[in-house]
Amino acid sequence: MKKIFYIAFLLFCTNTIVAQDKLMNAVHSLKNNELDKAKELIDAAANDSSFIFRPATWYYRGYIYKELYKRDEVSDRNSQMREKSIEFFTKSIEMKEESPFKEGCENSIKYLALTFYNESALAFNPDEYPIAISSYDRYKELIRSVNPDADFTEKDIQFNLAMGTTYNKIASIDTTNASTYFDKSIEYYQKVIDLDSNNFSANYNLGIIYYNQGVEIVKKMDYGLDLIELTNLQDQLFNIFRTSLPFMKKAYDLNPQRRETLIGLEGIYFSMNDVEKSELFKKKIEELDGEGNKIEEETPSK
Numbered sequence: 001m002k003k004i005f006y007i008a009f010l011l012f013c014t015n016t017i018v019a020q021d022k023l024m025n026a027v028h029s030l031k032n033n034e035l036d037k038a039k040e041l042i043d044a045a046a047n048d049s050s051f052i053f054r055p056a057t058w059y060y061r062g063y064i065y066k067e068l069y070k071r072d073e074v075s076d077r078n079s080q081m082r083e084k085s086i087e088f089f090t091k092s093i094e095m096k097e098e099s100p101f102k103e104g105c106e107n108s109i110k111y112l113a114l115t116f117y118n119e120s121a122l123a124f125n126p127d128e129y130p131i132a133i134s135s136y137d138r139y140k141e142l143i144r145s146v147n148p149d150a151d152f153t154e155k156d157i158q159f160n161l162a163m164g165t166t167y168n169k170i171a172s173i174d175t176t177n178a179s180t181y182f183d184k185s186i187e188y189y190q191k192v193i194d195l196d197s198n199n200f201s202a203n204y205n206l207g208i209i210y211y212n213q214g215v216e217i218v219k220k221m222d223y224g225l226d227l228i229e230l231t232n233l234q235d236q237l238f239n240i241f242r243t244s245l246p247f248m249k250k251a252y253d254l255n256p257q258r259r260e261t262l263i264g265l266e267g268i269y270f271s272m273n274d275v276e277k278s279e280l281f282k283k284k285i286e287e288l289d290g291e292g293n294k295i296e297e298e299t300p301s302k
Contacts, residue, residue, distance in 0.1 A: 023051055023060070030064055035071060038064045055092040059101035062088030066108055077119055077131065086112055086142065093146075106146040113142035117155075124162040126170045132163065157192050161201055164188035168209065182209060200254045204261060207248030211264050214240040214271060241271045259285060 026041035042061045051057040062085045069081035089105040096102075116139040123132035136159050143150045164185045171181035186209060192202035214237050248264045255261065262285045269278035 022048060023054075023057060026064065027060055030060065030067070035064060035068050039068060053095065055095045055099040055101050058088045058092035058095065059099075059105055062086070062092060062105065062108060066112065069112075074115075077135070082112055082115065090145065109142055109146050113139050116142065120159070121162075124166050126166065126173055129163070129166045129170075132159075132166070153195055157195050157199065160188045160191040160195075161199075161205075164192070164202070164205060168205070182213070185209060197250075198254060200251055203247045203254065204251035204258075207244045207251055207261075207264055210240055210244035211248065211268060214244065215267075218271075238272060241268045244268055245272075 022041050022045040026038045026045060029035075029038035029041060042057070042064050045051045045057050046061050065081050065085035065088060069079050069085060073079035073081050086109060089109050092099065093102055093105045099105075116135045120132045120135035120139060123129060123135065140150075140152055143152075164187075167181045167185035167188065171178040171185065174181065186206060189202045189206045189209075192199050193206070196202075217237055217240070244264070245268050248261060248268060251258065252261045252265055262281050266278050266281035266285065269275075269281065
């Protein structure tokens with residue numbers, strides 16, 4: 001009986017040492033940059049009852065998967081290595097609040113969050129803008145998971161500016177649905193103003209969107225319209241330019257030397273039959289020649 005107990009004890013000790021080796025060897029392989037071997041060992045440790053409840057196991061598993069992501073899938077927006085790494089770091093944090101691995105897990109999650117932010121920044125174009133939106137949302141979600149009080153104001157401003165510009169570009173391409181995309185562009189620029197009423201780019205671009213809408217109507221105007229139709233069209237134009245005015249005026253207040261803004265104000269006041277103010281801004285512009293010239297949208301800085 002004693003012999004059987006002794007053998008069982010030895011087996012227990014042996015199994016514990018083997019299990020311990022799985023984790024230690026995984027870390028050793030990681031340090032030697034033997035990532036495939038490290039993954040095999042850490043996966044085995046994570047399925048071992050001796051280590052499944054240890055924060056260290058999930059921290060190192062997350063770290064190994066993060067390194068595999070960097071090696072093999074850094075260009076893959078749907079990387080499973082990245083998602084698994086985030087999952088493992090999160091699990092380690094949730095296991096023990098005062099774990100010595102908590103800070104490392106949080107820093108790694110922040111790093112992986114930034115990869116989503118970078119993906120978003122690269123996708124501000126007419127073909128990939130849905131990726132820009134989803135990746136930016138994922139970035140914020142991950143940052144909040146480790147820093148609930150994170151302030152995204154500045155990044156939200158840049159994101160909304162970029163999205164406003166992107167939708168404006170799409171409107172110029174998809175003329176059939178241009179009004180829908182212009183509305184989306186206006187929505188995003190308005191979000192910027194809600195965050196920062198003194199943002200020059202948002203005010204300027206909103207002014208330009210409405211201004212150019214009015215210019216396009218003028219260009220396409222049929223002067224053979226009867227009096228009632230012409231009056232209605234003039235009322236429509238007046239309302240469009242009146243909508244543009246406060247944004248363009250705000251842009252002027254923020255940067256009185258911006259020539260394009262002066263052109264816009266001169267054209268807006270002229271279209272609203274305010275000749276005195278139109279002449280005032282005309283005098284501020286050297287070599288200005290082009291009432292109603294279509295002017296370009298402000299491109300947000302990256």
